[in-house]
Amino acid sequence: MEPRRFQLEGPSIDALKAQVLAEHGPRARIIAAEKVTVGGIGGFLARHHYEVTVQLPPRGRRRAPGEPDAHKDAGIAALLDRAEQAEARLQDPAGERSAAVSTASPAFAELMDTLTFSTETADVPADPVALISVPEPVQRVRSAPAPLSGAGDLVIVVGLGEDALEVCRSMSRAVGAGASGVRAAGLVTPDDVVMAGDRRAVAAARAAGVMGGYGIFLAYSLGRGATELGRHATLVAALSADQLWVVADAGRKPDDTAAWVGAVRAAANVDALAVEGLEATATPQTVNALGLSIGWLDGGPAPAPVLS
Structure with a gap:
């Protein structure tokens, strides 16, 4: 044996x-x-x-x-x-x-x-x-999960500016929930999206998803400057997502992105990375240094967990 x-x-x-x-x-x-x-x-x-x-x-x-x-x-x-x-x-x-x-x-x-x-x-x-x-260093990156889409599932996407909102909209469209499945929180307050920045509002959104048969995609914006990272990261963790994503703009400075992503990861488990802005930079591969599997890329499922 x-x-x-x-x-x-x-x-x-x-x-x-x-x-x-x-x-x-x-x-x-x-x-x-x-x-x-x-x-x-x-x-x-x-x-x-x-x-x-x-x-x-x-x-x-x-x-x-x-x-x-x-x-x-x-x-x-x-x-x-x-x-x-x-x-x-x-x-x-x-x-x-x-x-x-x-x-x-x-x-x-x-x-x-x-x-x-x-x-x-x-x-x-x-x-x-x-x-x-003694080979060259090997980076282990697992395949990213697909966005959850079950009735009442809560997917939170965290990012700067309106990056998270754009990702949530594309995810919701991809699973057939459309605008009904999108909510917003944090430092962006779009006129056409229902806000859900606390547990009670999130519970109401989940209930609507259960009744409508769709998942909820909550865009949490850290604003433009990513100030008070610890407070926002704690609020994100308190909302108890079924799946947590962060979205990185490939054209932003890697050190700046690493700082706010690190703050979120210190407060909660991050399941995957969404990437936006590939066309705005000649070096999008810098997002690989975050060590997160890429599951969403410029509005759709990513073909691979790292950028090559």
Whole structure:
């Protein structure tokens, strides 16, 4: 029987070690580990977490007498030791280096930031060092979800100026709700859209959606200057969206966009990114640095989660 494998993610390696031991016992084996950096521009507002691949023995298999304990022999401590040895060999293939790099050194921290532990092979080598490679940094971006459109679903889109309103209108048209499904909140008050800036108004909008059989697309505008970001981000979180999007103008300065998007993400979970203004810039790919999957692009579904 083949061993069982699965992935876990968490805020630190120590937390993941404790979770694996508590949930799966000492025979669980961490065979791969990776530090994942999401978003940010030049390290600003970047978010980090760790991902590990766990291997369990086949169901029904018992450890033979004298067989080494998998957790003790190939746990995360052993994996890190072998990572040090791998780095030493990479820097000194002839074996002339006198000592391995300490795990407390800046060089080791840099190594752990860039190592990718591959688990694509069918059979796991006996020595986890064989799993280690040092490729170019890889950005993991999952496919973005489609906008929710069920009766009474609440989709909130946050952006500067009228960007969020334009996206909400295009989303509502795409799912057949039209103008009936659009609401507005924040610092833009359009004459032709019903405002829904508090829980009571949002509840009334949801009720209308349930009765009419359509979803609600709420455009929350941060205004032009994106001031009082913390207060607005808290208000957005309090409205309890079923799905939360942010919309970025590809022509705006990346640092400015990263600042307000980071404030929203600090207050609530953002599901996807909408992008407007592709034709106004020669470098729309700067929005990729936000680390969010692109699901809506200039008024319609995006063909890919990143811009190329």
